Structures are given as C-alpha cells and as structure tokens.
Amino acid sequence: MTPRPLQSRQTGSLSGTVRVPGDKSISHRALMFGALAIGETVIHGLLTGEDVLNTAAAMRALGATITRDDHGVWRVRGVGVGGLVEASQVLDMGNSGTAARLMMGLVATHPITTFFTGDASLTKRPMARVTTPLEQMGASFVSRSGGRLPLVIIGTENPVPITYRLPVASAQVKSAILLAGLNTPGVTTVIEAEPTRDHSELMLAHFGATVKTERIEGGALAVSVTGEPEITGKTVNVPADPSSAAFLTVAALIRPGSDVTLTDVGMNPRRTGLYDTLIEMGADITFLNRREQAGEPVADLRVRSSELTGVTVPPERAPSMIDEYPILSVAAACANGTTRMLGLAELRVKESDRLAMVADGLAACGVAVEAGPDSLTVHGAGVPPGGATVATAMDHRIAMSFLVLGMASSQPVAVDDSEFIETSFPGFVELMNELGARISAPEA
Ligand SMILES: O=C(O)C1=C[C@@H](OP(=O)(O)O)[C@@H](O)[C@H](O)C1
Numbered sequence: 401m402t403p404r405p406l407q408s409r410q411t412g413s414l415s416g417t418v419r420v421p422g423d424k425s426i427s428h429r430a431l432m433f434g435a436l437a438i439g440e441t442v443i444h445g446l447l448t449g450e451d452v453l454n455t456a457a458a459m460r461a462l463g464a465t466i467t468r469d470d471h472g473v474w475r476v477r478g479v480g481v482g483g484l485v486e487a488s489q490v491l492d493m494g495n496s497g498t499a500a501r502l503m504m505g506l507v508a509t510h511p512i513t514t515f516f517t518g519d520a521s522l523t524k525r526p527m528a529r530v531t532t533p534l535e536q537m538g539a540s541f542v543s544r545s546g547g548r549l550p551l552v553i554i555g556t557e558n559p560v561p562i563t564y565r566l567p568v569a570s571a572q573v574k575s576a577i578l579l580a581g582l583n584t585p586g587v588t589t590v591i592e593a594e595p596t597r598d599h600s601e602l603m604l605a606h607f608g609a610t611v612k613t614e615r616i617e618g619g620a621l622a623v624s625v626t627g628e629p630e631i632t633g634k635t636v637n638v639p640a641d642p643s644s645a646a647f648l649t650v651a652a653l654i655r656p657g658s659d660v661t662l663t664d665v666g667m668n669p670r671r672t673g674l675y676d677t678l679i680e681m682g683a684d685i686t687f688l689n690r691r692e693q694a695g696e697p698v699a700d701l702r703v704r705s706s707e708l709t710g711v712t713v714p715p716e717r718a719p720s721m722i723d724e725y726p727i728l729s730v731a732a733a734c735a736n737g738t739t740r741m742l743g744l745a746e747l748r749v750k751e752s753d754r755l756a757m758v759a760d761g762l763a764a765c766g767v768a769v770e771a772g773p774d775s776l777t778v779h780g781a782g783v784p785p786g787g788a789t790v791a792t793a794m795d796h797r798i799a800m801s802f803l804v805l806g807m808a809s810s811q812p813v814a815v816d817d818s819e820f821i822e823t824s825f826p827g828f829v830e831l832m833n834e835l836g837a838r839i840s841a842p843e844a
C-alpha cells in the first residue's frame with residue numbers, strides 16, 4: 401500500500417463541541433458477545449474503524465449474522481455459546497491485537513479449526529501469552545514463528561476450566577481466557593495482580609453471564625466466569641473512546657485560548673489514568689453530566705488550555721492508560737519541567753515498539769528525551785522545535801500523537817504514514833481541522 405504522509409502546522413486556539421468515534425475495546429466485545437448470544441443484539445455507536453470491521457468479518461465467518469443499517473445501527477444475530485462454526489477462510493485480523501487474541505479465546509473451546517493471520521505489525525506481536533493458557537484448557541496450536549501469527553488453532557471438544565495467574569497485566573489475555581471459559585463446563589478464573597480494563601466482565605454480566613470479581617490475598621483480583629451460560633441478545637450503546645478523546649484533549653490543553661467539549665466519553669476508571677495524570681500536571685478538565693450507559697460510566701469533558709508542569713507517572717497507573725503514553729509524551733514535551741513515565745515494558749509489544757518510536761520521534765523534533773528499558777523521561781520546554789518527519793511503523797497512535805505535536809511546534813511536524821489512523825479513529829484529521837488544526841498533505 402502507498403504510504404499517506406501528512407503534515408501538521410502550528411495552530412491558534414481550538415474550539416467546538418464534538419463526539420469522537422465509539423470505544424474500540426467495547427466495540428470488539430459487543431460484536432463478539434452478540435455473536436455468542438441467543439437472539440438479536442442491537443449496537444448503537446459502534447466504531448467503524450478497520451480493527452472492528454475485521455472483528456465483524458471474523459464473527460460472520462464463524463456463523464453470526466451481522467448487518468448495519470442506514471442510520472449506523474448494527475444488528476447481530478448470534479449462534480449461542482458453543483454454536484460457532486468452522487470458518488472456511490483464514491481470519492485476517494489486520495492490525496488488531498485485541499481482535500486476534502480475544503477471537504483465539506473464543507474458538508479455542510469450540511471443536512473447530514481456525515487459521516489466523518494479520519498484517520506486518522500484528523505478525524510481530526507475542527501470542528504465547530494467550531496460547532499458553534488456552535493450551536491448558538485443551539486447545540492446540542501450530543505456528544512456524546514461535547507462537548506468533550500466522551497460526552492455526554485446533555479447538556478442543558472437551559475443554560477444562562483453569563485458574564490462571566496473568567504473567568503480564570493484560571486485559572486481552574484476561575478476556576481471551578474468560579471467553580474460552582464461556583464454552584467450558586465449571587468455573588474459569590483469571591487472577592490479575594494489577595486491575596486491567598474490565599469491559600469484558602461488565603458486558604458479559606450485561607448479557608446475562610455469571611461473572612464474579614473478588615479481591616484475594618496480596619490485593620490481586622480473581623475474576624471468574626461460570627461456563628455454559630445462556631446469554632441473550634441485548635442493546636449496547638458504545639461510549640466515545642477515551643483513548644481517541646485523548647488526542648483532542650491534549651491538543652486543546654497545549655493550544656492557548658482553546659475551549660473544547662468532548663461529549664459522551666467513556667469514563668471507566670480502569671481507562672482514565674491519562675486524565676488523572678493531566679490533572680496532576682495542571683490541566684483544566686471538567687467532567688460534566690456524569691451518567692451510566694450499559695454498565696459503563698460516561699461524561700462530557702470540557703477542556704481548556706492550561707499551563708502544564710512535568711510529573712512522575714507511577715508504574716501502577718500503566719494499565720489504566722496503556723495506550724495513552726504516546727500522547728502523554730506530547731503533553732510532556734509541551735509542559736514545563738520533566739515528566740517521568742515508569743512501568744512501560746508493555747509499550748514495546750504494541751502495534752510498534754512505542755517506547756522507541758516516541759523517543760526517536762521526540763528527539764527528531766528537538767525534544768530532550770531519555771528512554772530506559774521500561775521508562776521514558778521527557779524534558780518539557782514549552783514550545784517544541786518540530787521540523788521533522790517522524791516514522792510511524794504502522795502505528796495509529798504514533799501517527800496521531802505526532803500530528804498533535806505539530807500543532808504546538810515552531811516548525812511543522814510530518815508523519816511518514818497516516819493510513820493506520822483508520823484502524824481506531826476514522827475521521828481524525830477532519831475532526832481536528834474542524835476544531836482549528838492545520839493538518840494536510842505535506843508541501844512538495
Ligand atoms: O482489551 C482491550 O481491548 C485492550 C487491552 C490493551 O492491550 P493489552 O491487554 O495487551 O494490554 C490495550 O492496549 C488495547 O488497545 C485494547
């Protein structure tokens with residue numbers, strides 16, 4: 401595919417009221433759980449990013465009927481727990497770790513064989529973290545690349561429930577095991593030392609499954625699902641994605657005179673670490689009209705430009721803002737003083753090695769930065785110099801973060817490819833420009 405470079409120039413104040421697209425994590429789950437439910441699931445506000453469209457295609461290949469009407473409402477007719485059928489084609493999960501890993505959990509405890517692949521980014525990402533527990537439940541895997549995609553899963557006819565302690569903080573691994581547990585007799589339990597996003601637990605309960613979370617010795621959480629439930633189709637209203645809202649939030653904070661309202665943003669406390677951090681840095685963010693939608697808290701966010709000061713972000717906050725470190729690093733570059741971010745090992749195995757990509761990109765833009773094995777230190781000096789073309793390595797969040805950096809930099813910042821923004825935030829450039837940004841194709 402031909403790369404699509406973009407350039408972002410320094411902008412004046414941003415203003416307006418907008419709704420960013422639906423939450424990606426919740427959108428994947430709504431399609432998957434709808435596909436396992438009996439009856440019809442109606443989804444409002446589903447993200448139509450490429451990652452989620454890949455999930456829809458995969459669930460259709462596994463037997464569900466999924467349609468979208470002219471008003472953007474999605475309907476899923478499910479097959480019932482245990483009812484997935486063998487796909488006749490390879491399931492290509494594109495750029496999406498969530499789709500690949502959760503789907504592997506789903507098929508592992510059905511007596512079907514499934515072939516998975518992904519793009520050049522996804523095929524580099526570790527999958528042993530899911531294949532190891534799923535093997536304990538009875539599935540087998542064939543892969544020529546040390547457990548990475550492409551791989552084949554031979555699902556088991558006689559799944560066994562397990563109790564599994566997560567070796568890394570990962571909602572994807574937790575969810576893969578819980579989804580495998582759905583078609584397994586008895587109780588399947590995942591123990592997590594650090595709380596990760598709980599959208600699977602909340603949505604499974606909404607669909608009628610029995611899911612329990614208990615605090616156990618040492619403060620860890622034990623999350624259990626009771627197997628072989630009958631789950632029934634439900635209505636799901638997908639909130640706006642806090643991880644997408646993050647880009648607009650930081651852009652408004654760093655452009656003087658800005659006043660932006662973001663409506664309907666998901667405020668699940670396991671996702672809001674970035675907002676807590678920005679407030680510690682001095683951000684003026686007001687949370688209006690707090691309410692609940694399908695078990696998920698939401699609010700409207702009013703963001704006004706602010707003088708930011710560097711802070712230390714503790715490692716235990718990482719799971720609640722794991723996808724937001726690239727954009728936090730941009731806020732840190734425009735702040736005064738040093739920001740230290742700790743506990744970032746997982747950033748190295750996302751769509752790209754985000755720790756390295758952020759450090760290299762900021763350095764290219766004249767920002768003082770130091771990367772450790774699992775930490776990042778950014779020395780903010782107000783206005784970044786900019787004036788570079790930043791490599792994005794098939795990573796949507798790197799591309800969007802550096803386009804935001806360009807909005808505040810003395811010289812324009814370009815990104816070498818913007819194509820992957822479509823995976824999570826279709827319409828990003830148009831929405832930013834509507835608020836006052838100056839993002840366009842680079843001048844020849
Ligand atoms: O469960 C999910 O929907 C996600 C979990 C996180 O990944 P890990 O579980 O690998 O930390 C996150 O980075 C990803 O964007 C979405």
Ligand SMILES: C=C(OP(=O)(O)O)C(=O)O
Binds near residue numbers: 424496498
């Ligand atoms: C890490 C991300 O997604 P995934 O793991 O689903 O590819 C992300 O969206 O930042």
